Amino acid sequence: MTNSFKLMQGNEACVEGAIAAGMKFYAGYPITPSTEIAELCSEKLPVVGGKFIQMEDEIAGMAAVIGASLTGQKSMTATSGPGFSLKQENIGYASYAEIPCVIVNVQRGGPSTGQPTSPSQGDVMQARWGTHGDHPIIAICPSSVKETFDLTIRAFNLSEKYRIPVILLMDEVVGHMREKIELPDIADIEIIDRKRPNCDSDEYLPYKAEADLVPLMADFGAGYRYHVTGLAHDETGFPSNSYEVADKLIRRLMNKIEIHKDDIITWEEENIDDADVLIIAFGGVARSAKAAIKQLRENGIKVGLFRPITIWPFPQERLRELADKVKVMIVVEMNLGQLILEVQRICNNIVKIDGVNKVNGEIIYPEEIVTKVLEVI
Amino acid sequence: MPSPLIESYFRSENLPQIWCPGCGHGIITRAIAVAIEKSGLDRDKICIVSGIGCSSRAPGYLDFNTLHTTHGRALAFATGIKLANPELKVIVITGDGDCTAIGGNHLIHACRRNIGLTTIVYNNNIYGMTGGQYSPTTPKFDKGTTAPYGNIDKAFDICNLAASAGATYVGRATSYHTNLLISLVLNALKNDGFSLIEAISGCPTYYGRKNKKGSAVNMLEWQKDNAVNISSASKMAPEMLEGKFLIGELKNSPEPEYASEYQKIIDKVMKER
Numbered sequence: 001m002t003n004s005f006k007l008m009q010g011n012e013a014c015v016e017g018a019i020a021a022g023m024k025f026y027a028g029y030p031i032t033p034s035t036e037i038a039e040l041c042s043e044k045l046p047v048v049g050g051k052f053i054q055m056e057d058e059i060a061g062m063a064a065v066i067g068a069s070l071t072g073q074k075s076m077t078a079t080s081g082p083g084f085s086l087k088q089e090n091i092g093y094a095s096y097a098e099i100p101c102v103i104v105n106v107q108r109g110g111p112s113t114g115q116p117t118s119p120s121q122g123d124v125m126q127a128r129w130g131t132h133g134d135h136p137i138i139a140i141c142p143s144s145v146k147e148t149f150d151l152t153i154r155a156f157n158l159s160e161k162y163r164i165p166v167i168l169l170m171d172e173v174v175g176h177m178r179e180k181i182e183l184p185d186i187a188d189i190e191i192i193d194r195k196r197p198n199c200d201s202d203e204y205l206p207y208k209a210e211a212d213l214v215p216l217m218a219d220f221g222a223g224y225r226y227h228v229t230g231l232a233h234d235e236t237g238f239p240s241n242s243y244e245v246a247d248k249l250i251r252r253l254m255n256k257i258e259i260h261k262d263d264i265i266t267w268e269e270e271n272i273d274d275a276d277v278l279i280i281a282f283g284g285v286a287r288s289a290k291a292a293i294k295q296l297r298e299n300g301i302k303v304g305l306f307r308p309i310t311i312w313p314f315p316q317e318r319l320r321e322l323a324d325k326v327k328v329m330i331v332v333e334m335n336l337g338q339l340i341l342e343v344q345r346i347c348n349n350i351v352k353i354d355g356v357n358k359v360n361g362e363i364i365y366p367e368e369i370v371t372k373v374l375e376v377i
Numbered sequence: 378m379p380s381p382l383i384e385s386y387f388r389s390e391n392l393p394q395i396w397c398p399g400c401g402h403g404i405i406t407r408a409i410a411v412a413i414e415k416s417g418l419d420r421d422k423i424c425i426v427s428g429i430g431c432s433s434r435a436p437g438y439l440d441f442n443t444l445h446t447t448h449g450r451a452l453a454f455a456t457g458i459k460l461a462n463p464e465l466k467v468i469v470i471t472g473d474g475d476c477t478a479i480g481g482n483h484l485i486h487a488c489r490r491n492i493g494l495t496t497i498v499y500n501n502n503i504y505g506m507t508g509g510q511y512s513p514t515t516p517k518f519d520k521g522t523t524a525p526y527g528n529i530d531k532a533f534d535i536c537n538l539a540a541s542a543g544a545t546y547v548g549r550a551t552s553y554h555t556n557l558l559i560s561l562v563l564n565a566l567k568n569d570g571f572s573l574i575e576a577i578s579g580c581p582t583y584y585g586r587k588n589k590k591g592s593a594v595n596m597l598e599w600q601k602d603n604a605v606n607i608s609s610a611s612k613m614a615p616e617m618l619e620g621k622f623l624i625g626e627l628k629n630s631p632e633p634e635y636a637s638e639y640q641k642i643i644d645k646v647m648k649e650r
Contacts, residue, residue, distance in 0.1 A: 024461070025457070025460070025461050027456075027457060046639075046642050046643045046646040046647070047646050047647065047650060049643055049647065051460050051461060051639060051643075053456070053457075053460055053639075055453065055456070055486075056453075056482050056483060056485075056486035057482060059450060059453065060450070060453035060456070060482075060483055060486070063447070063450040063453035063456075063457065063483075064453050064456050066446075066454055067426070067444070067453070067454040067455060067456065067457025067459075068457035068458065068460065068461035069457075070442075070444065070457075070458060071458055071461040071462035071465065072462075073461045073462070075457070075461070089447050090447055093446065093447050220424050220444075220458060220462070220465065221422055221424070221442060221462055221465050223421045225420065225421065225440055225441050225442050225443075226443075227388075227436070227443045227444075227445070228443070228444045228445065229437070229444075229445035230445065230446065230447060231445065238388075238391060238437060239437065239445075
């Protein structure tokens with residue numbers, strides 16, 4: 001994989017990235033438009049000594065991934081809307097029991113069976129709140145094939161570093177689009193592994209957080225015989241009925257992400273300096289936004305782009321700063337207004353906020369964004 | 378003073394366990410610990426995985442790598458552990474509701490794959506943790522809190538289900554027949570592929586009370602009086618087997634295990650490159 005150009009689709013780049021990140025286990029269930037990820041994992045994992053298994057359903061795919069991760073293997077599953085819904089209970093388990101894993105959701109039109117072969121960004125809120133209860137989650141959104149490669153590696157790194165399920169929130173546009181990409185030299189890629197204990201097994205407290213609020217994680221079979229549960233648990237890992245223990249655990253889990261948000265949150269800005277209008281777009285739609293901005297700029301309209309790459313946690317501090325610079329924000333998304341709720345929460349009464357929304361299964365075209373900008377300025 | 382077995386294999390700091398007085402689950406859990414002791418397996422390489430329910434609390438008391446998962450999904454989590462690290466001996470502790478209702482799909486597919494998991498189903502014919510609702514093994518016409526007029530569902534025969542779906546070692550014992558249970562679990566641990574042992578347990582608190590089965594002792598006596606060992610069943614007239622259930626080794630037909638079959642693929646693919 002030394003400095004080579006390749007033509008590939010987003011789903012393929014995801015698998016290349018996962019293998020580069022050290023993925024050794026994949027479990028999943030076939031679902032459009034993510035299936036190529038499973039197919040390629042079945043082909044490529046045995047080559048690197050890894051394991052692939054097609055499970056009996058989506059729930060089992062998520063469960064097997066958590067089990068494999070507990071043995072120390074970097075693990076991933078991929079799905080789309082209906083399957084993402086089915087996986088939610090176990091995603092909550094991984095978040096609460098702090099089991100690193102990567103869940104790819106190549107979004108398609110919903111709800112229900114919806115439009116299986118069409119793009120959508122309808123799972124923005126499901127990615128954040130799909131499982132029950134307060135819980136931390138990280139979701140990142142690529143908008144190109146190359147970025148899918150990079151962000152898949154980043155998803156593994158974040159999941160290992162913070163012991164958290166990370167959702168790679170793709171969409172059908174990015175998943176099936178083909179682009180020429182240059183894969184980096186494997187030696188140049190930063191790979192992060194979970195921190196493991198090296199203390200005596202008697203001294204190991206599996207859920208005692210280190211200074212960074214992340215506990216050290218022993219592999220099952222490494223000699224630290226410990227307990228993992230989805231019940232409220234204390235530092236020993238055993239269930240507890242104490243109100244104080246339950247409260248302390250959830251607050252630590254939320255803080256674990258909060259205190260590291262500068263490391264976790266990334267975004268892209270374009271033409272911000274003199275912008276009157278800020279277009280907020282992510283994933284496949286950000287490409288249309290860029291084309292619209294180019295067209296508008298050619299006509300002298302000062303438009304800029306804010307593209308959240310990390311959507312959960314949302315880059316709210318930067319967006320709040322931008323609210324003082326621009327007059328209007330336009331949130332472009334393939335749903336009826338999900339990310340705009342965050343933008344409104346952060347910037348309401350500071351700037352005018354409007355949306356471009358589409359749920360018919362088509363991508364949002366640059367002209368639609370241009371029309372909206374011309375309408376609001 | 379705890380016995381040497383308890384001292385050695387149980388996390389005695391977590392005892393006493395949560396089960397009701399008279400529950401059969403403690404007896405079954407002890408039998409598993411005895412079987413593990415007899416097996417001579419390295420305890421650091423043993424994982425015990427459970428789902429949700431009364432039985433699924435057992436791993437918390439056992440000193441191994443233990444994983445208490447979501448309702449019904451123990452076999453799917455365990456499949457990930459076993460395939461990712463086949464050196465581990467993976468034991469699944471589950472209940473009749475956990476394993477055959479919400480987890481029924483995972484059960485038949487784990488059997489079909491013949492993946493190396495040793496599954497022990499604590500069958501108490503009821504959802505105990507939630508207070509006595511009928512389960513897939515509640516006998517027809519028996520009562521539960523959600524079957525106040527009697528259950529009209531036909532009960533699953535867990536062993537037949539597992540054997541038909543492809544499990545390569547299947548047996549049944551009860552919380553009364555503990556020596557048999559220990560030997561079946563030991564044999565199951567020796568089978569490389571998927572093994573299932575159904576351990577009939579007694580729930581005097583809910584199933585027993587709802588169905589007038591008497592005390593915990595009465596329920597153990599019922600197990601004693603109604604179990605027929607498969608070795609003697611063939612010599613008995615059909616009418617003598619009426620209302621009885623079989624115990625003993627019901628299937629023993631080893632086949633290649635899933636994770637080892639997968640390893641062959643890896644070896645082949647890596648060699649060809």
